[in-house]
Amino acid sequence: MIQVEDWAEIRRLHRAEEMPIRAIARHLGISKNTVKRALATDRPPVYSRPLKGSAVDAVEPQIRELLKQTPTMPATVIAERIGWDRGMTILKDRVRELRPAYLPVDPVSRTTYQPGELAQCDLWFPPVDIPLGYGQSGRPPVLVMVSGYSRIIAARMLPSRMTGDLIDGHWQLLTGWNAVPKMLVWDNEAGIGQGRVTVDFAAFAGLLAVKIFLCRPRDPEAKGLVERANGYLETSFLPGRTFSGPGDFNTQLERWLHVANRRIHRTLGTRPIERWEADRAGMLALPPVDPPRWSRFFTRIGRDHYIRVDTCDYSVHPLAIGKKVQVTTSIEEVIAILTPGGAVVARHARCWAKHQTITDPDHARTAAALRGEYRHHTAAQAARLRATAAADRLVDVEQRELTDYDRVFTLIEGDAGRNETGDGVS
Template sequence: MEKWMRYIDIFKLKQRGFSISAISKKLGISRNTVYSYIKMTPEEFDNWIHTTMTRRKRLDTYHDQILAWLKEHQDLSGAQVHDWLKEHHEDFEIGESTVRRYVKELREKYSIPKRTTFRQYQSVEELPMGKQAQVDFGETYAFKTNGSRQKLWFIAFVLSNSRYKFVSWLDRPFTTRDVIQAHEAAFHYYGGMPEELVYDQDHLIAVSENAGDIILTKEFQAYQQLRKFGIYLCRKSDPETKGKIENVVKYVKYNFSKNRVFTSLEVWNEQSINWLARTGNHNVHHTTKKRPIEVHALEKQHLQKVSTQFSFENNHTVSITRNIRKDNVISYESNRYSVPTGTYRPKKSNVAHLEITEDNRLLIRLTPGGKIIANHILVSGRGQLIQDKTHKRKRSTKLAELETEIVTLFKDQVKAQQFISSLKERYPRHMGDQLAILWNLLQQEPMKVNHALDKALELRLTSANDLRDLLFSVTQEEPSQRHQHTQSESPYSHIHATTRKVESYIEILKGGQSA
């Protein structure tokens, strides 16, 4: 009936003097369709409709399988159906556009709607071969055979010129060591290394970008200086800079992993590599109109050769990081472990660095190799809260008594009272939280907190959080004995990570105070 209505509309517009092009635009159909409809008489058109309804299509062989997929996963795309057919049938050779049309017809026939989303991108200039690769992380969930969900993490690489992709998966969050291993696997997969790699400001790779001076994590900086590739850190809210890898992350999520059943990490990674060969790097890229695998054969000659031998032995301590929550706990292996009250800082980087000891204890630090702020016994099970009683706020002590006790712990009690008086004036409703932060600082760094207090009063800072930031900057200038010991045993002890002096923090805090 729909085709008959279109046929009648075309002839009505033709009789009114509309051109073929005008009819096409008005009805939203192609000019070829208008041409073919006009050439047929009503009898010929009726016979053609009956022919289309009775003739057998090549994809009818897979009708039941495709329909079952669409009913089970209503958000399947035509491109993903095409990939699944190739995965399940080795001799499948029907084109992707044909599969898309067939999927669209099935959706209309069986009323299976599909929600689509669109995102606008700005085109950027193409880079020369071997110049750049972009890197990003992704997360997704997959269903197991028993119906439960499995969270998965992946890191994706894409060569900017050829669009040749590589993906590595884990069933746990990545550590810095995992990231380095993934880089080595990607370089081996590519057959070489590009001149430059583009990243987000991820805490496994970079600490920050200080006015253009990139401050990398110590472990990754040692690796970068060994491999000698350039690094470009994207600014926040700058999708155009890394648009290629964002598209890859989306492609991996919605073409490979979506609706796929997870059996084991080894099988999942194997399926991912097969998907890259079959679809991810084989299909014609919509922008370049070329197959990435064919362009990579040329770009490979422009990549820098890397040594196939890279030892991870004696490398720096593995970086396990977790975010500190507002209730001053971190999550590890589905359980919660406490940190001292006041450790969480609003609108700050609340990253904790974890270390698992041989005697099954969990050590928590605010910086790699820094002072231990929490020490817990690892527990099994899920959903448990493991809390150190000393981490709780001293609720039984009145604020006045706690204030007096804090003042007596400072070397210069007059200055301490002056600082606390300024806290009372600025934070009358939050004095308990402010005093809790001071209490924790005195427990962790009883000597250095006095120097930080002098600086805070000099800069007229009136917040316990500012005092803590000053104390942190002072601590950064004095590496711990543990840190020195780690460096002496490392094969990269000749490589030194960039550090900032306390004056740089002071200048920043001055700016914040004047604002």
């Protein structure tokens, strides 16, 4: 059998050079019949080895009969039924070839999304230690959100996975989009809901007027878009980067996403940013007011004028001691407000480290001054009490003049024979 190059040369010599068959055979050193066969076909020669029989051919009718009755029967069971005593590899290969003819057709539909239809959400835990301050480091969660239609990615690192922080993280990402998808897809995250949406997140969804869809357990394909985005962040954003803290992480992440959302998306064949306007046009508008802080609680300030949020303690103005305050938290800050009245008695930046005490210098100075005043007041009050007690121990006695005694004893002249009542001296 001649090679493809020889076949091509034969056709060239005959058509382009107009050489006769005999001359071509003499030139290439091949027979005239080979030249004739090469000129008789327009397809290059292909070598094919003659097929040999297989040991499975003898039992193929039995295999077909078993597959006809039970299309999903395993190859090991088929081998047992037909009494197969040879190698399993050739039998499994034949069963694999025959089985599709007996299975019902189950075509897979391609998932498509309409503009503004949904966004998939997830928490990504980057495998890198982030400095959190006070000599601590950790791996805080990153809230990742991917729009279904445009594949636009938004992400932000959060202090924790508690419901309040998740709500605040959603609000910040949606504010960046300036629109709200009609549905948010989540897995069974404890802060969102497991089987049922938590009360606080349901209230947040009501404010946004969106539907929260909770995936079934162990069903990662239901939110494959955001799962792939997590992998994309881990392989394309993290390598070679260092971070000085959560704020630096979010700053670098925002800059990187600005570039990443302008790259060609392999599945879409276009840039996500080019589909974004149509996607956002199909979304809902943001509510006209900011959401209330769902991460809040009420407490009465004791003599130790501190409040605890997560694992950290934050100082409160000492003048609020004994009064009731409302504490609200967000990703950035912790605020304490008097109730009633509305006066802000504490405002601190959120501490991402664990088990720390955060003190406002003004609160510390005021507390020191109040302690000094209290000690001075206590000392003065104690002195007054001591003086009063000493005075209470004295008895008032009438003090007579000495001349009265002189007259009584007739040491001087005068009406000494009478006392003050006019009676005679006895």
